Amino acid sequence: MDRNKQHRQVALMRQSLFDQGLLDxxxxxxxxxxxxxxxxxxxxxxxxxxxDSARLILNIDQAxxxxxLDFAKLDSYMHQFxxxxxxxxxxxxxxxxxxxxxxxxxxxxxxxxxxxxxxxKEYALLRKKLESYFQLARQVGPVETACRRI
Amino acid sequence: MELPSKxxxxxxxxxxxxxxxxxxxxxxTRKFTALVVDNDPICQIIEKAILESxxxxxQFVGSGIDALDLLATGASFDIIVIAWVLPMMNGVETTRQxxxxxxxxxxxxxxxxxxxxxxxAFLDAGVDEFIEKPLNxxxxxxxxxxxxxx
Numbered sequence: 001m002d003r004n005k006q007h008r009q010v011a012l013m014r015q016s017l018f019d020q021g022l023l024d025x026x027x028x029x030x031x032x033x034x035x036x037x038x039x040x041x042x043x044x045x046x047x048x049x050x051x052d053s054a055r056l057i058l059n060i061d062q063a064x065x066x067x068x069l070d071f072a073k074l075d076s077y078m079h080q081f082x083x084x085x086x087x088x089x090x091x092x093x094x095x096x097x098x099x100x101x102x103x104x105x106x107x108x109x110x111x112x113x114x115x116x117x118x119x120x121k122e123y124a125l126l127r128k129k130l131e132s133y134f135q136l137a138r139q140v141g142p143v144e145t146a147c148r149r150i
Numbered sequence: 151m152e153l154p155s156k157x158x159x160x161x162x163x164x165x166x167x168x169x170x171x172x173x174x175x176x177x178x179t180r181k182f183t184a185l186v187v188d189n190d191p192i193c194q195i196i197e198k199a200i201l202e203s204x205x206x207x208x209q210f211v212g213s214g215i216d217a218l219d220l221l222a223t224g225a226s227f228d229i230i231v232i233a234w235v236l237p238m239m240n241g242v243e244t245t246r247q248x249x250x251x252x253x254x255x256x257x258x259x260x261x262x263x264x265x266x267x268x269x270x271a272f273l274d275a276g277v278d279e280f281i282e283k284p285l286n287x288x289x290x291x292x293x294x295x296x297x298x299x300x
Binding site: 025026029030032033038041045048049052076079080082083084086087088089097098101 | 190191192193195196197199200203233234235261262263283284285286287288
């Protein structure tokens, strides 16, 4: 596949992440922090996010198995999770975090459990799509034009 | 920050880290410094990168206690970014104790989840601004512009 076609494929893949509502403007802000000294900054941060948040996911899973539910603890975990998810621009994951916290405030355990299942799906989907995107972007290499279209 | 008088001694002003702008006023060219107080590793890295992209030398610590210990050594920062959720001592209490030390740095509270009660608690404790995460480069740039122009 010629180089221009590959770059177009990367650009389309990237755009689809926004069109599907998986990412928001914060992701673009992170991309703008990349430079020659830190060319893979976004991928590194996303990788760290998935590594670090695995621990939180486990904590929340375990907390949801307890009875009675400790809504204050669940809320605190989710507060932290939302912070890092929003910092990488994970839009749908962030929305599920917000919904989860509303269920916590309402003391609705079933709502929390249901929302958490959805959150994990969105989290896994985003991870899969970002991994594919970063892998392709690395294979294709940087765009060599002066201005990169966003 | 007070601007020096532009009447006398331009050279002294330049030595103090001010340079003349086109209209004869002086704007600060000195390096700004920041401390990020957040125990989330993703937020630490991103907030540091965002501040550094605006030319701010930045360190981070993972707790309010570490922040107070660092400040007690005499380290000073123009900006201190404080998260709500911190281990052992939360962001509001950390803020209160920082102000009790007589520290007049610009304090920015950042939190994943906005609520009015939280905002008021932080403002009452002494923060200058309350920001919902994610911290973004445009917001930081606007704060820096304000600080640089006095």
